[in-house]
Amino acid sequence: MKYIALLYGEPGAGPAPGTPEFMEMLGEFQSATAAMADAGVLVDSGPLQPPQTATTVRVRDGETQLSDGPFAEIKEQLGGYYILDCEDLDAALRYAAMIPSAKYGSVEVRPVMVMGPH
Amino acid sequence: MAKLAGDLSLAEDCAQEASAAAVEQWPCEGLPANPGGWVVAVARRRALDHLRRESARAGKERQAVQEWAVTDPDGSTVAGDDQLALLFACCHPALNPASRVTLTLRVVCGLPTASIARLLLLPEPAIAQRIVRAKRKIRDAGIRLRVPDPGERPARLASVRRGQGPGHRLQQLGRDRRVCVVVGVDRVRLHGGFPVAGALPPG
Numbered sequence: 001m002k003y004i005a006l007l008y009g010e011p012g013a014g015p016a017p018g019t020p021e022f023m024e025m026l027g028e029f030q031s032a033t034a035a036m037a038d039a040g041v042l043v044d045s046g047p048l049q050p051p052q053t054a055t056t057v058r059v060r061d062g063e064t065q066l067s068d069g070p071f072a073e074i075k076e077q078l079g080g081y082y083i084l085d086c087e088d089l090d091a092a093l094r095y096a097a098m099i100p101s102a103k104y105g106s107v108e109v110r111p112v113m114v115m116g117p118h
Numbered sequence: 119m120a121k122l123a124g125d126l127s128l129a130e131d132c133a134q135e136a137s138a139a140a141v142e143q144w145p146c147e148g149l150p151a152n153p154g155g156w157v158v159a160v161a162r163r164r165a166l167d168h169l170r171r172e173s174a175r176a177g178k179e180r181q182a183v184q185e186w187a188v189t190d191p192d193g194s195t196v197a198g199d200d201q202l203a204l205l206f207a208c209c210h211p212a213l214n215p216a217s218r219v220t221l222t223l224r225v226v227c228g229l230p231t232a233s234i235a236r237l238l239l240l241p242e243p244a245i246a247q248r249i250v251r252a253k254r255k256i257r258d259a260g261i262r263l264r265v266p267d268p269g270e271r272p273a274r275l276a277s278v279r280r281g282q283g284p285g286h287r288l289q290q291l292g293r294d295r296r297v298c299v300v301v302g303v304d305r306v307r308l309h310g311g312f313p314v315a316g317a318l319p320p321g
Contacts, residue, residue, distance in 0.1 A: 001260040088262035089212060090270075111259050 002043065002112035003084050003092040008076040009105025025100045032098040036084060041095065043083040051077050076105060083112070120204055120263055126225055126253045128168060129161075136161035199265050201226065207256055207263045209278040217252040218277070224249050 015021035036042035051070040058065045070077075079101065086092040089109070096107045120129035136157045150156040208221040220238065223229045231249065235242040255261070266274040 003260075086260075089210075089260045090262065090266075092260070093212070113258075 001086060001088065001092075001114075003086060003089075004110050004112055005082040005084065005092070005096045005099065006078055006108040006110065007080040007082075007099060007101035007105070008108065009079050009101055010076055014100070014104035025104075028098075028100045032095070032100070033082075035098060036082065036095050039095075041084045041086050041091070043085050045080070045082040047080040048078060079105075120200075120207075120225070124263065125257045127257075128165060132161040132164040132168070133157070135164050202265050203263045205278065206266055206274055207261055208252075209274075210256070210261050211274070211277040212259060212261060213252055213255060217248055217255075220245060220248045221252045 015025050033042065033045055036045075054070040056067045056069065056071050058067070082095070082099065084092055084095055086095070089111070092109050096102060096109050099107050101107050120126050139160050140153070140157055144150075144153075205222065205226050208225050209218045213221070220234060223234045223237070224231065229237075231246050232242055235245045238245065256263075
């Protein structure tokens with residue numbers, strides 16, 4: 001079963017870039033990712049550029065409308081994701097807890113819907 | 119049953135169908151040697167038929183067939199770990215505490231929706247909605263119906279306890295069941311030598 005782990009954090013939460021704590025956090029990300037890859041559950045993962053780089057697309061009455069910025073202005077920003085293929089929710093939650101974002105912000109785990117054949 | 123089906127609603131439907139089949143067949147063919155096992159075996163067969171039809175739900179059938187293979191031929195493995203697995207699923211920490219107690223009363227203790235509504239002092243539609251949502255989450259989020267591994271048990275038992283919640287004056291619900299939920303004293307007693315009984319702290 002596939003799950004997406006969405007990594008949220010407030011801007012400035014967690015260690016500042018350039019500090020030893022920041023390097024430590026990067027190390028924790030690497031070891032969490034390596035543990036998922038070794039267990040064969042990692043499908044994909046990646047950090048995201050900040051919300052200011054986002055462009056939101058809407059199509060209304062056949063016309064494409066673009067707006068600068070994220071869909072919703074919220075305090076906690078989406079900063080990255082992991083896609084995992086796990087046997088059940090418990091396994092996905094265990095891996096999610098290994099991601100440093102769970103410590104400095106939160107990780108939302110959502111099952112990916114299985115679509116039937118068309 | 120629910121473990122096999124991975125879906126509480128499907129399990130309930132199949133159990134009902136099997137009971138209906140028993141009412142039809144037993145008066146003509148006589149009581150089987152193991153009536154409980156007979157009903158479970160028929161219900162399992164119904165569930166497997168359904169799962170085969172639903173083969174779009176990837177991997178489910180394979181899992182179901184594997185579970186089927188480890189069941190006793192007379193289908194007599196109905197109590198014990200299966201009921202515990204149900205209890206742990208109903209009280210999974212990914213469900214909110216209100217849903218945990220509601221679903222446990224419904225699925226583990228077998229109380230009808232109307233009785234749960236009276237016990238929890240809530241309107242019946244709210245309880246029905248809560249049950250539907252919780253079952254849907256168990257199915258769609260991939261909450262497995264299983265007894266947690268020893269390492270996970272302390273945390274999961276805490277979640278079971280929180281799921282029961284204090285303040286409800288329910289005494290020894292399901293007294294005749296192997297899993298005896300005592301809600302009023304804010305704890306769950308697991309009777310009958312279950313493997314997790316040793317993991318429960320004293321008191």
